[in-house]
Amino acid sequence: MTFSTTSHGSSAQAHLPNKVHLGEEATESREMGVAIPQKDDTLKAKPLAHFIAGGVGGMTAATLTSPLDVLKTRLQSDFYQSQLQALRASHPVRPAPLFISLPRSALVHFKETFQILHSIYSHEGPRALFKGLGPNLVGVVPARAINFYVYGNGKRILSNYFGYHDSMTTPWNIHLGAAAIAGIATGTATNPIWLIKTRLQLDKSNAESGKGGRQYKNSWDCIKQTVRHEGIRGLYKGLSASYLGVAESATQWVLYEQMKLYLARREAAKLADPKHVHTTWDDVELWGGRIAAAGAAKLFAAVATYPHEVVRTRLRQAPVVPVAGGKVQVKYTGLIQCFKVVAKEEGLAGLYGGLTPHLLRVVPSAAIMFGMYEVILRLFGTTS
Known part of the structure; x- marks a missing residue:
């Protein structure tokens, strides 16, 4: 019989100390930070469970937060930024002291x-709130599968290589290295999917009501037009910004691991106390801590590295295709050039366009995704 726990411990752990003596081999789980007794390679025997759990968690989060994703993408584009600037110019705000202007600006935002x-x-209907959700969902499953698979195995390989065999003492730079490798692998593999999603969300038929027909009929038509006008390389527009965004995912993973380690040590301290009586509140505290850790890590990482999101969206915007043929007109040609153009035309504030809906989306999305991931893994009888 095999005993397993979640990555931060669970109520089942309260019984582990009494069962380790049954002759089962106790192995150290790097994902969990606790010793779990097991036979054979139980955790390796269920890779499909990790794939399904990560995919379902990502799809659930993406579906529930799709309207904010559409809004964020549009606010990151130069077209909607010009609309927003015109709206603000028509309703000027009187100057005020800093302690008044800051909260007022936040409320206005x-x-x-x-x-x-x-x-x-109101103008485009409820379906517009889910524009681009199809390719988004198509991308979520492989993206999450690749990210979790590469990160988990990368952390294990790096830990073994550098001689860290106790997950409770594994340094943060191991997590950082594994997260960077996972981010690069995920970005490279899924960039075409995110490019199609972005272009569908920015389709001018929805952006400009009553001004021409749709530029793209569907995802497949978007792929064909992109390859026809820009070549295969066009599907990898924004990849450099995605690589820059590895800093965000790496920061998130490192912070999440540190919070997870704190929760694991707290749980271990409770189990070591003979006077402690396990209650439902312990489970609530543990699961609430996991969800809060995922959301807090994402919040900090997203705010610290947000400008790359705007640049990535601008680089993925569809080029202007002349009706009579001719050379395709591309406004943003590269990473550095895009940063300079946005900063020059819109100021530094332009690099934070769409930050509010982005945070409203990614923070609960991270909590939902990691929460669903952990729950589904437990249903499969395995752990992260």
């Missing part, structure tokens, strides 16, 4: 965000 969201629903 939130108000504009939800006004645009309501405008999309």
